Amino acid sequence: MEGDIGEQFRYQFDIPHKSPVQPIKLDGNSKIQFNCHTNVSCFNECCKQADLTLTPYDILKLKDHLGMTSAEFLKKHTVPFQIDGQGLPGVKMRTTNDEPVCLLMDPEKGCTVYESRPSACRYYPVGLMSMKAFKANSPEQHYFIVKEDHCQGHCEDNYLTVDEYREQQGVAEYDEFNWPWYQLVLKKKSTGPTIGNPSEMSLDFFFMCSYDVDRLRKFITSPNFRTVYDLEDDFYNTLVEDDYELVKFGFRLCAQVLFGDKTIPLVNDAYEKRYEERKEIIDAKFKLAEELAKQHDPNAKFIDE
Ligand code: SF4
Numbered sequence: 001m002e003g004d005i006g007e008q009f010r011y012q013f014d015i016p017h018k019s020p021v022q023p024i025k026l027d028g029n030s031k032i033q034f035n036c037h038t039n040v041s042c043f044n045e046c047c048k049q050a051d052l053t054l055t056p057y058d059i060l061k062l063k064d065h066l067g068m069t070s071a072e073f074l075k076k077h078t079v080p081f082q083i084d085g086q087g088l089p090g091v092k093m094r095t096t097n098d099e100p101v102c103l104l105m106d107p108e109k110g111c112t113v114y115e116s117r118p119s120a121c122r123y124y125p126v127g128l129m130s131m132k133a134f135k136a137n138s139p140e141q142h143y144f145i146v147k148e149d150h151c152q153g154h155c156e157d158n159y160l161t162v163d164e165y166r167e168q169q170g171v172a173e174y175d176e177f178n179w180p181w182y183q184l185v186l187k188k189k190s191t192g193p194t195i196g197n198p199s200e201m202s203l204d205f206f207f208m209c210s211y212d213v214d215r216l217r218k219f220i221t222s223p224n225f226r227t228v229y230d231l232e233d234d235f236y237n238t239l240v241e242d243d244y245e246l247v248k249f250g251f252r253l254c255a256q257v258l259f260g261d262k263t264i265p266l267v268n269d270a271y272e273k274r275y276e277e278r279k280e281i282i283d284a285k286f287k288l289a290e291e292l293a294k295q296h297d298p299n300a301k302f303i304d305e
């Protein structure tokens with residue numbers, strides 16, 4: 001369905017005219033016509049054209065299913081991409097070298113990780129869209145339909161609401177877990193380039209908290225972590241033992257470190273003590289950054305000038 005609403009939708013979400021995305025914003029009660037089962041003539045076609053962005057929960061579920069560490073999974077099954085124009089790191093599912101065929105697809109049996117398949121596979125052909133209205137406090141969730149020529153599921157005589165489809169596909173636990181992360185991504189996108197390009201270190205921190213739980217564990221068990229963050233012993237021990245709780249904590253850590261959302265208590269005077277311990281190194285780093293900036297722009301001014 002085209003027309004004014006469709007045009008506004010395309011414009012609002014930057015959808016190209018040839019895109020298979022249908023320009024209609026759906027909610028949970030919207031009816032869709034769709035069914036997918038092993039007898040459809042297009043069985044596995046979508047997995048041969050996979051362009052899957054992975055969420056933090058997808059990575060935890062898949063690496064557990066495959067019995068891998070997060071580092072092993074990231075290396076073997078993902079490729080990096082940029083979520084936004086400022087280099088916010090994302091990961092996509094790796095496909096075969098020449099074709100966009102998912103490595104986890106078996107030509108005969110279909111998906112080899114079906115119980116742990118990613119959120120995007122569960123949702124397809126419904127798309128999930130988190131958006132934050134101007135001046136709104138929190139983002140809203142909407143849906144849309146993707147109609148691709150290869151998918152015959154749209155011709156099946158089966159009608160259901162988006163909410164019924166979501167329940168059938170078991171996406172609620174994925175959405176619930178990832179919700180704080182979607183908010184982080186939206187927050188990052190909405191700050192845009194106005195506060196300057198993020199440093200390599202902050203982007204790497206976002207990557208670690210989002211996708212690499214083993215590295216995050218090394219970070220929170222490093223000797224200095226608890227000299228800065230004031231955590232109850234029981235809570236801290238849960239984080240050390242439980243990947244899922246640790247990644248949830250990682251979202252809070254990221255929000256606190258990158259956006260100043262203070263939800264994790266700090267040890268009194270932690271920053272001052274840490275600064276005193278590392279004063280010489282920190283001052284030397286600032287001096288070096290100033291020198292480099294001055295080489296780039298000799299008229300640059302600094303706070304202490
Ligand atoms: S993870 Fe499974 S469902 Fe998703 S594209 Fe790969 S084979 Fe298909």
Ligand code: SF4
Pocket residue numbers: 035036037040042043044045046047124125150151152153154
């Ligand atoms: S009906 Fe669509 S989703 Fe199902 S196997 Fe075919 S292409 Fe994939």
